Amino acid sequence: MSPNVTSPNGTSLNGTWAEAWIRECAGVIAEHRAELNTLDRAIGDGDHGENMDRGFQAVVLKLDALPSGSTPGEVLKLVATTLISTVGGASGPLFGTAFLKAAIAVSGADTLHAAATVALLTAARDGIVLRGKAQVGDKTMIDAWTPAVDAAIDSQHAGESVVTLLERAADAAATGALATEPLVAHKGRASYLGERAIGHRDPGAESTTLLLRAAAETAARA
Amino acid sequence: MSPNVTSPNGTSLNGTWAEAWIRECAGVIAEHRAELNTLDRAIGDGDHGENMDRGFQAVVLKLDALPSGSTPGEVLKLVATTLISTVGGASGPLFGTAFLKAAIAVSGADTLHAAATVALLTAARDGIVLRGKAQVGDKTMIDAWTPAVDAAIDSQHAGESVVTLLERAADAAATGALATEPLVAHKGRASYLGERAIGHRDPGAESTTLLLRAAAETAARA
Amino acid sequence: MKKLINDPKNVVNEAVAGFEAAHSDLVRVSHDPIFIVRADAPVAGKVGIVSGGGSGHEPMHGGFVGAGMLDAAVPGAVFTSPTPDPILAATQAVDGGAGVLHIVKNYTGDVLNFETAADLALAEGIEVAAVIINDDVAVKDSLYTAGRRGVAGTVLVEKIAGAAAERGDDLASVARVADKVNSLVRSMGVALTPCVVPHAGEPSFTLADDEIEIGIGIHGEPGRERIKLEPADAIVDRLLGPILTDLPFVSGDRVLLFVNGMGGTPQVELYIVFRRAAEVLAEHGIDIARTLVGNFTTSLEMQGMSISILKLDDELITLWDAPVATAALRWGR
């Protein structure tokens, strides 16, 4: 049996979860590498899967060297610096900043209750907006992140468990990613295409969904 | 009715024939342009039809300005200088020299009996050999020219008409051109291919056949 | 996909190693992280100039490293902006005490990664200025998009800013001249065929045998519109229209006319394009004072080209004519 990732009553997530989450991210990104490239080829330059996979493979190597018992914040900080220095492109600095801001938001905490988890997601999203200046509807990863953050906040207000909170966030991200399809883009490479971007899903919104789904699934694997 | 190209008894060819022959050459070359390109693409650089067509189109323009009543030698000289200055490639100097030497061989004559016709063909062939140094079997236009010259000599010895003489020459050229197919080339671009030239007909031998066939057909159109 | 490569993962590594072997008289190469600096870097007292971006646009930028042009080039993975680490390392390697100018093409990834590197360099006490290149008139302005892309005009900025740095201008002046060139250059491109990114193994888009893409970028991304193949002259006219009206370029202007190959188009076609472009400028009373023709800002093996026009004045002409000694652009020494 794998080590616990949540507190016995399921109300908080620990450093073991954070590490499991990130390893799961690496797995699903590798699995969806080609698919993300294909999405990016349609309205970008075809490298989003490649970029994310290069980054998360590097993260996994770094995780292997991380002392056990690290806090969620320590794990996320490592992810941030590794993504920043290995991914490149637009997604490297954006996801890198997201994890960096998330790490700062939860720094010091050994476990993350619902409020801290919301803080983590909010800081991540705000970090991306800070760097990329995208709004909802611009057909970027923000179209997945912002609904996810909103759903997490609703879930926290409803007093749901962190597992449920993450599931709702992932579901909202998925819906948000799907909703990018009919849009014209206003940020990123897809914006160069004008009307021709219509009908294609934003790759960064899709990868965001994969990362948040991984968060929910690893949390649920109690 | 078109003007006479042969003497009343069919034993000699005149300047009108020479001009008709060359106009016919221009016609058949234009007609077979793509085919000659295709033969050349297989074992050369794909331009033989283009080269010959460019040359003979230029010749036709020049012929229009030639005084009527010109001798065969005058017609052939014009063909020679025009081909040399418009065709380029290997075939330009080779056919150019052929017509130049042929013109010299019949210069001064108003009409060409069998002996003069043989001299014309022989000089043409010898001119090509002088410039290109090819032997029969090297898979070049010489594989059409030399059998044609030999057949013309035989025909002359047999006392046949110039029309028949040219028909035999054209037939021999056609057989010679066909016989280049199984050969490895030792001259021209096809020689670079080694065994890979086997199975393809030499484009210059094919165009030679077209020119000689045109000679026979215009002679026969009494 | 047919390419002269060993492994898609090693394309950049191996190409940079080959570049080092071929041009050791002009450059030195760092392999981890990957960047290329001029052989005598850092040049004490001279402003350093660093450019970079995804690979696949060669000779841009490595081919422009050398006296009179770039001090360093930072190649990322194919069509992917480099990360901040090599940009920072290159910035440090070329800092001669007079500060460093970053020349950045306007793509979200390039801008963000160079921004981070600049922050880190600043934290280490290196003064950094940045100029963002956005010469591509095929893209609508930044109200609706990520802003115009940096394309072949970048080469002209790098040459001219490089000359300014070489003659001893300070950082603010070099940045000013780079900005000035960027403000005076306009470009637009066309693709006849897509390109194939090595790791993808498939064309970046598909075009029918009689289709071309107008307003293409340099990353194999689709262009502004897809039309039927036309004669070269008609295509040139299509590109020149938006370019000329944008600045605008008007009668009496002196310009540099730059016809840039996308990598797979034969030179003979680039000159056919140049001929028509020169004809059109003459009709407009625009004086072609300087010219550049060739493959400078490419998209791997893409067939196509872009046209760039830079409005010149005496200062820019002097800097353009100044000596340059790089692998891809060289004169005067």
Add this chain to the structure above:
Amino acid sequence: MKKLINDPKNVVNEAVAGFEAAHSDLVRVSHDPIFIVRADAPVAGKVGIVSGGGSGHEPMHGGFVGAGMLDAAVPGAVFTSPTPDPILAATQAVDGGAGVLHIVKNYTGDVLNFETAADLALAEGIEVAAVIINDDVAVKDSLYTAGRRGVAGTVLVEKIAGAAAERGDDLASVARVADKVNSLVRSMGVALTPCVVPHAGEPSFTLADDEIEIGIGIHGEPGRERIKLEPADAIVDRLLGPILTDLPFVSGDRVLLFVNGMGGTPQVELYIVFRRAAEVLAEHGIDIARTLVGNFTTSLEMQGMSISILKLDDELITLWDAPVATAALRWGR
């Protein structure tokens, strides 16, 4: 066929007109008959150097006209040797009283047309010498063939003979140096894709998606053998084998290593090739004293490359390093 052209019949005319418009500082152009001369031709007292051949190999030869290299280039139709008329006219235009060297690639058509032009020039009192370039080791020797072809090694002959003429060598000496370079250079090429001659509109041959042609010439003619696509390093090894054993090049030799693109191959691949070639030469103890990488002797849009190796001595190094100012090759001025 997708090309940036107007009419296949006007490809050479229009490209030459574009070349003239782009490089009026370096060359002058005659349009009927077509040839390109350096701007200051004829240079009194200097041996004139004329090269030429079919078009479609640009920048060869027009891109090499200028101080320190060719005095004139005579472009024929695409892949077709020019006729004697323009060769004669170019020879007359560059004769500065010291005679003229014809640099001719060994193809039947080129040899015959240049021969005729030389005869005609001689008849006009111009002293003409000719050197026939035959550096392609893919072709068996002339007992069995039309002899080895002249390929990318021609560029090296033109640069070095040009430098000899520029420093004032007499015709016999310039011819000797050209012959010497030809005798010391060996080349071999590979094609990944065919090219499309404009008037033909179809590829010169067909290759499956996983096939390449080894021992290709520069006219879209098929090569020596067709093999399955291999990693770049293996392909380089295949070309270097016949090249190295032919001269032979041996340990201790100083050489110029030249990786030439066929027109459609991205630079990044040429450098991957260069890297491996340099590695192999190092293993053989051969010293790479000079290098050249790029598209210099092309076959329209063909993807592929050739490797040329020239054995150097002090004389050749001095002449190679001498200043040259042409559209495609420039240094030292």
